Amino acid sequence: MIETLVKTLLFAAPFVIIAVFWAMSVRERRLANDPTAKSFFERNGVAISLYLLVAIGFWIVLMIVLPQLVMVDFSFHPKLPFKDYGGPKDHYSIESYRYFLFGKTDGAFTIDHLAAIGRALLGDECNSGLFNCTHLRAFVLTIVASIFVTLLNFCICYPLAYYMAQVAAMERLRLLMLMLIVPFWVNEILRAFAFTIIFGTGGVLNDIMIGLGLITEPFDFIGADVAMYAGLSYAYLLLMMFPLYNAIESLDHNQIEAARDLGAPWWHIHLFVVMPYAKPGIASGCTMVFMLSAGALAAPLILGGPNSLWFTPILYDRFYQAFNWPQGSAYAFILLLACVVFVMLVLKVFKVNLGEITR
């Protein structure tokens, strides 16, 4: 009973919101009493209006909103054979989330868990009798490593973005742009493949370093996750570069000259003139890179060392190895929440709004 109610409310919500806004706009137009104001249909004609409405209705309702809602709803169901969903055995349950935390579907938070968290904070190993250590660790690692990749990318890209935006002449700029874009015509699987050739124990980098006499034994870059970080930063380089470039490009060079004339050292200029100005670009680049690396699948699968478990491969296994779709949905929802929280944090920290960063 309550289930049907929740479901109905959930799926009716998008339509109700659309209807409310539509009614408000009609009312406002009536009240404004402006004879030149036209309704949507008057403005576009019937045929075009229908095309517009069908296209964005299909997109927003059937592709964006409802699938996400269904996925979240699905994550609160137990694992059942597909024919039983909607039947008498179906009910709401948080067992998938319990599994994520405790490693069993009927786990619950007890005083023991609190104590274990305390001990973990003091440096103890994660207690796998109490917690789902593999998955929790992978989740935390994914978030921390994605932040690391984001910062790394910022450090790599900032100097070149600044150079392109403020220093380079037109011809040089064109060439640099072309050189930046060409490597990204190759898809990410092939790029990851190239990194396995470079970083493998018999790979190019080891050959070079041994040849130069820097090391005597081949170093396991893949095991140390160096290859994975390099691959991830590489994959999302452009998504950091272009927002940064766009933001810095519109800065008036006279401001930099003025700061320099007033005696500001170079790092002052960057920290207090260029970066504050480029805030929307920095925020945009950071959110994109974070989101893409947290959700990356190819690079961790191909370049990940045996000890590094990224969160997305676990997600994949929930679906197509364990065939536990509700659990997979729950994991996907957790990842989505992490990304939303990160985007909101970035927006708060940089004090920009969403419109500014997606331009």
Place this chain on the structure above:
Amino acid sequence: MSSRAIWNLMLGFYFVVFFGYLFGPLIVMGVTAFNTPNYPQVFPFEGFTLSWFAKLGGDTELMEGIWNSVLIGIGVVCVSVPIGLAAAIVMTQVYHRARGLYYLIVVSPVLTPGVILGISTVIFWRGLKDSAGLDAFYNGYWLTILGQSTFISAYAMLVCLSRLQRFDRAQEEAALDLGASYPQVFWHVLIPFMRPAIFSAAILSFLSSFENYNTTTFAILAEKTLTTVLAGRVRQGTTPAISALAMIIIAVTLVGAIAFELARRREARKDAEAKAVAARAERLAEATALAAT
């Protein structure tokens, strides 16, 4: 050494490292594609061969994957471009109080990890299959096209939107005043103006679809695309044939990119010429007006 020279040295070093990092993987693939050993190897270069390229032609699984990727890419273009265009047009007309929410919803797919888009698409259509009997839609091609289009439509919308913002609504008003109907205005004023953006959006959509892996791997079900076949191969073990394939992809896309760039420049030149003609006409009109007074 002066501080200027030190700066230049550091800048030079940074450039070398940066572009080494950028092109290193491509160079490595380029060398291994033509080297004879069975394992992709750069040093020593044992001998020049084209056999890895020849091997690709006989690889039916890979060919099937490429064919499916192309089909799905075309499907994505057919879905994403009309949606992106519509979404951009609606963006300029939507009720101002709803604009924030509308914007948030339509750009959210860009900020959602691709795997989640794939998963939610599969679950949604699986649900429709079970509850409404829509069996025909539950197949890998359809789901992949929809899953990818969810976010690629947003790319298309952003491309269209940036051009639409430069559209002068007076043109539309003028056409209407001269007696054109709404569909006529749409087809003969708006669409010609939007053509470059539609073209760019189509190219971008196809390429994004062609190289997508995260969404595809969930939504493709039992079918295969180029990226899923490649991912399987690369995980099993590496062969220089993959390098050879990468070389072909680079060559094809490079030709495509150059053609695209040339087309864009021609369009830009035409635009500039049209502007010049308009400016000349305006000056002429001014001059005649001046002479008349």
